[in-house]
Amino acid sequence: MNLPPDPAGTDVQGLFALFPPADYMTRGELVPAGRVPPPYRDLLVHEHHMTVTVEAHHGDKVDVQVLEYRVAGDSYSRKILLTLQGTGRVVMFGLVRVNFRYCSDEVRRRIVEGKTPLGRVLIEANVLRRIEPTAFLRVVPGPAMMQWFGLDGPRPTYGRFALIHCDEQPAVELLEIVTPE
Secondary structure, three states: OOOOOOOOOOOHHHHHHHOOHHHOEEEEEEEOHHHOOOOHHHHHOOOOOHHHHHHHHHOOOEEEEEEEEEEEOOEEEEEEEEEEOOOOOEEEEEEEEEEHHHOOHHHHHHHHHOOOOHHHHHHHOOOOEEEEEEEEEEEEEOHHHHHHHOOOOOOOEEEEEEEEEEOOEEEEEEEEEEOOO
């Protein structure tokens, strides 16, 4: 698979090295924000938590399902799915890398616990945060993502790379890919 180049501030190659995309993504290409079509534009081109955005879009709260995780010093990374509480339907796939040097012990504990979506943890902890989308992506799902998203075949979808600054420090790197509409 041809990986997109690193957008400013996001270590895409590092995220993909932690969780190689061979089974979940066959192709990804960067696209300008203005070329992200509806309804994906409303889901991705903004400075809000995806937790809140997908909940509003689908009219249901979401849960997190941690598929894999890695810990290395102050760095915690995970591959996740967000699922609707009412139906269990997967609405988003994500890769997350958190630098715990910029998080309180309580936020760290709740993130590692893996029971609450990251956005909700940060909101409930009242962490001063700023979400910075760094790039947008058109994705062709691989076999695993097609299974998670309930697809019969590869249907293109969209995602974004983003940083979450906690107290103005770049604490979280993200890849967020929404289920095809």
